[in-house]
Amino acid sequence: MKQILNAVPSMLERYSMKSPSQLRIRFRAISSLFLGLSLLGAASGCGGSGSPSGGQSGDKPIVLRGATQFDEAHAFSKTLRKFETLVKSYYEGPLEFELYLNSELGLEKDYFAYMNQGISVDYGIVSPSHMSTFAPAAPLMDMPFLFRDLEHWNKALDSDALDPLVTQVAERADVMLVGYAGGGTRNLIVKKPVTNMQALKGLSIRVMGAPIQTKIFQAIGASPTVIAYSEVYNAIQTGVIDAAENEAAGLRQMKFYEVGPEISLTKHAITVRPIAFSGKTFRRLPKALQDAIVKAGREAGAYGREIESTEDSGILSQMEQEGKLRTHVFEERAELLRLAEPVKEAFARSIKAVEVLNRINAVE
Secondary structure, rough: HHHHHHHHHHHHOOOOOOOOOHHHHHHHHHHHHHHHHHHHHHHHHHHOOOOOOOOHHHHEEEEEEEEEOOOOOHHHHHHHHHHHHHHHOOOOOOOEEEEEEEEEEEEEOHHHHHHHHOOOOOOOEEEEEHOOOOOOHHHHOOOOOOOOOOHHHHHHOOOOOOOHHHHHHOOOOOOOOEEEEEEEEEEEEEEOOOOHHHHHOOOOOOOOOOOHHHHHHHOOOOEEEEEOOOHHHHHHHHOOOOOOEOHHHHHHOOOOOOOOOOEEEEEEEEEEEEEEEHHHHHOOHHHHHHHHHHHHHHHHHHHHHHHEEEEEEEEHHHHHHOOOOOOEEEEHHHHHHHHHHHHHHHHHHHHHOOHHHHHHHHHO
């Protein structure tokens, strides 16, 4: 309780904005904070995030609370529901799950902070970028061209290649990564077909704000620029940029195909979205439930990867059949991987993640 109350002044300062849209964000963040207060207060009487041990008495069930930014139809929500079902199947004691949808408890970065503190949120799916404050090596999971293809991505996540990152996150953030979901493949969204290195040369393309994104696209010959996600559609339409890059779900949601109907299958990134669980909550649970969570996390992660990667390719196929876009194989993808390699190695050195990169590269 004291931890949440101490966070109030910093959150108010952090969200002291003036525009209507920003004020809505501020309201949602502060609402999430005070909902956390109510959840923590309730936990003292019914188990839950603040004291998930009620099931040990044989009467009150243990209550575990999860959070996601999306609705029930999203792959992340489906993955978390699968996780809940599996845990219940492996644990015989009284247990309840509460999953808060549609950013009701804030955003992914908030969930991770809550899990670190052991309050309000016990489990969720979180982008590696939101872990960097605690674990500098975690963003390696988001690096472009980290995986050779979808098969390599799946095998790497089924292996122990990422174990050093798991250990760093657990030691520094006190958050466990119990499984790996994800599977969205990012491609180029362009006004005209781009199928080789010559067509890619000098292509002005919007990239995400992380410096590694800019460095990678510069290395492969493009001309990257950072633009707000909400401005991408207009930027392509007006010729400010020639291209963007995204997964199929984002392409459809933002209707980027209307201004960039030529999809170049560079497959330069395949998302990794860990299923995270609060270490502080975990240690308060019975051993049998701990074992169930670890087992269910691995299996739910594999399930999540399957549904998201399948949905991703299905969306592109459907939209192409509907005549909304055209896909093009990038003929020199091996050259993209070769040019990106020195940048990947330099980035891994800068965040002290060379061992992890080598382990991923070694996966056959």
